[in-house]
Amino acid sequence: MGILEGKNILVTGVTHKTSIAYQVAKIAQEEGATVIVSNFGRALSLTNRVVKALDPVPPVIELNVTDEQALAALPDVLRANGFDTIDGVVHSIAFANPETALGGGFLTTPWEDVATSLKVSSYSLASLTMACKPLFSDDVSVVGLSFDGRISWPTYDWMGVAKAALESTSRYLARYLGPEGVRCNIIAAGPLDTIAKKAIPGSNTFNDVWDDRAPLGWDLQDAVPTAKGVVALLSDWFPKTTGEMIHVDGGVHSMGA
Template identity: 65%
Template sequence: MAGLLEGKRILVAGVTMDSSIGFHTARIAQEQGATVLISNFGRALGITRRIAKRLPVEPPVLELDVTDDEHLAALPDAVREHVDGLDGVVHSIAFGNPETLLGGKFLDGPWPDVAQAVQVSAYSLKSLSVACAPLMSEGGSVVGLTFDATVAWPAYDWMGVAKAGLESTSRYLARDLGPQGIRVNLVSAGPLKTLAAKAIPGFEQLENMWSDRAPLGWDNTDQGPTAKAVCALLSDFFPATTGEIVHVDGGFHAMGA
């Protein structure tokens, strides 16, 4: 029986640790028949190259800083060294300085750090999608990762604003890439014990809420359900879905109390 992503060529941008959603997405995509490329940059690139060996098939690791115009311009050629195009792109990228923007520092967050968080976490979805669009044909899929930005959360502060920007960016990309047959969707995950979560002071407050309110329950150490949802959106099983945010949070988002 063919896998859900049989024959698909997928770039997962932003894989650092094997606890990341990006890593588990790459793993499940490979298990479902995809050819996967992963990316990172700077000091983290060495870690990514080591982590890549833990996937079922060691994938090519591309150097890609989504805030670097030269990297973005060179991306199509870098991808073509390994595959002749892309069917899917996963945006697993976010950053906000935890010392200045998170953990109750909303009123004091300095603009340069806020600007960096918005560029890396939101604007980069546009940058990455535009860089990859020439590699994609009708039926292509871009999937990003968010944390519900419709409300204010304890500790999340300016990252919540950046995620709100990401969510809006995905809708405008859906509008503008739709005529090319490219879908753009997000997966909104519940709190998971990832490297990004560990950087947020007070994040355990969010984790505690889920244990009480998610009707399906929530395992904050299991990235599998989120990664499976990303892979489903990368597949051909959502051909007419774009501009959507799929919640993978045990149902927490639908509960009032």
């Protein structure tokens, strides 16, 4: 019996086999979960193709987390796809304009682009959680994905600010939803060669940092360790852990130099 046996899990942001979300969906199924995945817009066609490699092939729904009507309709959409309850939500959603909000132009980014990044990458953790809440079971785990927003990173700019806001949002969700049996945590991953990373100008500068400083080593092509961290938090093995950020980065976060 797997550690997610009998659980219903919503995994957002599945786009490619290299994505953390894809590996989460795959491992969650292997651990006994029933999975449904979501994406939005042009990425939806990628999702529909990549999930065909999963067994069983999970339902795919379209969800724009910035659309209030889509969020309001989400419980009915999930019910229509066989989800009467939800035991876990994986937030793997982020966006920042690579031309203005990433790549070193931090001081000149217009507010409109900052606002978009915060709404899509940070506020959506709260809006998605609350949209799913009508279907929550008695023991729910919400897990978001970050790239350690406690510190500044070269080229990451306003996405770094958005990730810091995401991490703080998770802590406040933990505060307000904990009494209802909802755990909210963050996994801070090391850099992975995903579509999202490749969209960040200059993101290859992270590679040398992890090559030099990860005491456990780090494989840019392997999202499985990060996905296992997410799945562990979705399980019942962390029953009293909430408001936490767990690093899956080969140990870089703890090294001074």
